[in-house]
Amino acid sequence: MKTHFKTWLLALIALTVMSGLPLSSAQAHGEKALEPFIRMRTIQWYDVQWSTQKFNVNEEVSVSGKFHVAEDWPISVPKPEASFLNISTPGPVLIRTERYLNGKPWTNSVALQPGGDYDFKVVLKGRLPGRYHIHPFFNLKDAGQVMGPGVWLEIGGEPGDFSNTIKTINGEMIDMESFGFANGVFWHLFWGALAAAWLLWWVRRPLFISRYRMLDAGLEHELITPQDKLIAKLVLVGVPVLVLVLNAVTANRYPDAIPLQAGLDQILPLPAQVNAGTVNVDTLKAEYNVSKRSMVLQVKVDNRSQGAVRIGEFASSNVHFMNADVTNVGYIPGRDDVSNNGLSLDNVAPIEPGEQRTVSIEVRDAAWESERLDGLIRDADSRVGGLLFLYDDVMGKRYISSISAAVIPKFI
Amino acid sequence: MSAQIPISTFKPYQGEKARLARAYDYLILVLALFLFIGSFHLHFALTVGDWDFWVDWKDRQWWPLVTPLIGITFPAAVQAVLWDKFRLPLGATLCVAALLIGTWVTRVFAYHYWNYFPINMVLPATMIPGALVLDTLLMLTNSLTVTSIFGGAAFALLFYPTNWPIFGMFHQAVEVANSQLTVADLFGFQYIRTGMPEYLRIIERGTLRTYGQYATPLSAFCSALLCSLMYPLWWHIGKWFASTRYLTKI
CATH class of the missing domain: 2.60.40.1580 (Particulate methane monooxygenase, b subunit. Chain: A, domain 3)
Structure with missing residues (x-):
């Protein structure tokens, strides 16, 4: 007991001492972990600038710059046939409102050409206050992430002030922060209530041991009553009919619905900026x-x-x-x-x-x-x-x- | 069955025995609920994963193919136990309800409060209507074959129309950057996901778009066929787990 007391005492002292030590949070995105030959010979960033590093919720900030896609692209890295210019953030503390490559707006991924020169601009809007370490970077399909230069951004203000309203093609203004949420919750509650009713219908009567014994004794016919069968028939017919009716109502409500868009953007490189021949x-x-x-x-x-x-x-x-x-x-x-x-x-x-x-x-x-x-x-x-x-x-x-x-x- | 009791000598539990049996029911129910919340949710997150996480992954082709195919697994296995041993036709509904509880907890606490995503961007899909059909069909037919073929097919075919009232509105078109996107696509563009570039989405790919532009019915029927095969496979896995070998007297 004495030995245990000493052990616990030592552990307690150690914990107390450790809790007083300064703690530092992780401040990078593992950019140094990527092999140097990939960092050096894929996306070569330069002239990267932020419009400001201190702003408030709902205010915009932009990062712009240039990059050269190295001619000496490593053989072990797949060619950048699908690339996505991204922003490293700890979750959507900012939203991306606009993005340009060589002056052209783009939203999907793009094929980059080795040897090509590009300039870019990404417009972001503050969503959650805080101090964040942010990089522009490229997601390269099957190759990984190649980071651009990072900076610290300070977002002030109140999170409740954030708003993000957009207009659909049909002219409806929608709030992206809440759009479809109440409707989704309603349908989950609706189907959840039906599921709960079905479960409670069975759970209200003796279950496992009693039913096992009755089944074992050949009293199966007593376990499923005619009333159970009637309800099951109603569910078996009613639920699919209801699903199809609700589906038809929704289809009529949104007749212009389109599938998710998955095209690759096509943007050609600029006239040579790097290795221009002069x-x-x-x-x-x-x-x-x-x-x-x-x-x-x-x-x-x-x-x-x-x-x-x-x-x-x-x-x-x-x-x-x-x-x-x-x-x-x-x-x-x-x-x-x-x-x-x-x-x-x-x-x-x-x-x-x-x-x-x-x-x-x-x-x-x-x-x-x-x-x-x-x-x-x-x-x-x-x-x-x-x-x-x-x-x-x-x-x-x-x-x-x-x-x-x-x-x-x-x-x- | 391990211990056959003749009908003539069967006596239902009464008094203390009945109360204990009922307490045991509740104990098992609570444990089963947590077990299925955890295990089915984990299984679903690791297999269906992004298709269920994100609104901009819920496409016409892969989402209605993958989700029911993975979603029918646990319901089939649990039905095998609950129907075969207890004649309880609630295995599928219980599993899907447990999955939804786990999913909602994750979406609210992990995705919204921890990672700041708006919940409408990570709304889960529901499979409750399919599960109800699966349970009732098994109960009324008492047939593994019929439930596999028609129940498995219904589970897959009902999935997309069940969820269209939830997600149809996210497929309205928006003009962004001189191109059209759905509202769902715009969520993916605006709300930054560092580890989720656009090209990573496995959507709208493949050769299923055979008849004009009608991709969803083909995916759904493909899923129906696969679900009809997946159902008996997992039924037997469930049955394998539901051993009463050690139950000699009850």
């Missing part, structure tokens, strides 16, 4: 130094534009490695997904128009490890991929290349 980048070699957490990319740049260009950024899997020598990049310092000094070049001189130069780019930051991108070297498909941004400071232009190469690990 500044070509060919990746010659990629080496990842494990101890330095640095990726060295050897690329051959062919500048066919009218102005000198400089390499300003390498972005992969929503992590932005910036060249501090190029100042025209609009990212805010202090963000977790931006490495402001993460990119350096062996030759910082601008690449002149018409010049072809082989450049060694060192992309070095702890983000390779913290974002679990270094797991690439242990993957079956160990090719790195991402977007390389080149800037023409004079003309104010930006050129983007989607690059990829097999990675050679360096352990020393």
Whole structure:
């Protein structure tokens, strides 16, 4: 007893201590769990922006941006023949009111083309107050979820203020929050009452042991009375007739009802934004130094534009490695997904128009490890991929290349 | 039967014995209700799943095919026990009612209060009329064959018209994004489900749309045929469980 007392006392103290420890809730959507080669070489997001991150219930917020569908799509990942641009939320704390791909509104899924460029916009409306970590992301059929950059949204106000009214083709205004609810409850109660009546008809009399004994004694005829049979006949005929009548009444009430819509939207890519041919980048070699957490990319740049260009950024899997020598990049310092000094070049001189130069780019930051991108070297498909941004400071232009190469690990 | 009692010597329970037998009835009823709420609901959620969860999965083809086919399983098994051993024609109705209790509890607490979905987006379907027909037909015919063929078929054929008064209104057309959607589709678009992209819906797919655009009757009759086969299969599963091998004296 004494031993048990000590055990319980210790358990109680442990629980008390643990209950005083700070608790933190999960704040991510498992985006780092997906293999890096999928995150790097499928949907390559860029220029993603939210209209605001603080708003109230019933107010709208939009997220817009661009993405390139990598040419070097992994062979082990099914092609994006059915893709759905989604928003990761903890339930419908927001509703999606509009969604655009290349300026076209769309509601279903769409086939994306590898090598294609797209811009998107999703309009959302606050439904439940709270602070939520939200990402735009793509559901790719048979492949999984590829996350876009996440932000924290703060929704204020009262949940009761939310309203969502839409108009049917016939002009009827309906409240989506309550539409069909009372009708559904009514029919469930109606059929539930009939079921309860039938059950009570039998439950009111002695059941299991008594009936088992009577059946065992050959008194089956006493267990089912003529009145039981009459009621059963009424139910057997009446219920199907009632079902068919109610069905006909509903069919007449909604003569223009249509089946659920299941078509695939068809939206073509934009004219090339990435790998547009003005500044070509060919990746010659990629080496990842494990101890330095640095990726060295050897690329051959062919500048066919009218102005000198400089390499300003390498972005992969929503992590932005910036060249501090190029100042025209609009990212805010202090963000977790931006490495402001993460990119350096062996030759910082601008690449002149018409010049072809082989450049060694060192992309070095702890983000390779913290974002679990270094797991690439242990993957079956160990090719790195991402977007390389080149800037023409004079003309104010930006050129983007989607690059990829097999990675050679360096352990020393 | 394990212990045949001659009719001439049969004496109904009276007094304390009768009261105990009645208490036992209630005990079994309550246990059976919770057992079927839990087990049938779990079975249904894991098999019919999304077709019953979401309003935008309830299509003309798969929903009336899959739901009765899975829905007839427990009713058949429980009927085998209750009819064969007790001549109680309430197995199907009891199962379906228990399923609905479990379903409603889940929809209200898990889907609405926990995950914020409006309940009208996750209204369950009902199979009570089919269950009543199944129970009464078994009682009146006392035949596994007749109940399998006609009861199984009725269970499937009644499913869609039973639920149309609940879900027909969700099939009104709405103009959204330069295209037409049903109100049900719009629920799926507006109320965000992170793990449920539109393409994941198994709806309106297959080669059943043979006669013009009338897909539902074909699905329903296909389901009727399958239910007629599923019913005796699960009847025998129920019968296998309903052993009175250890009951020597009662």
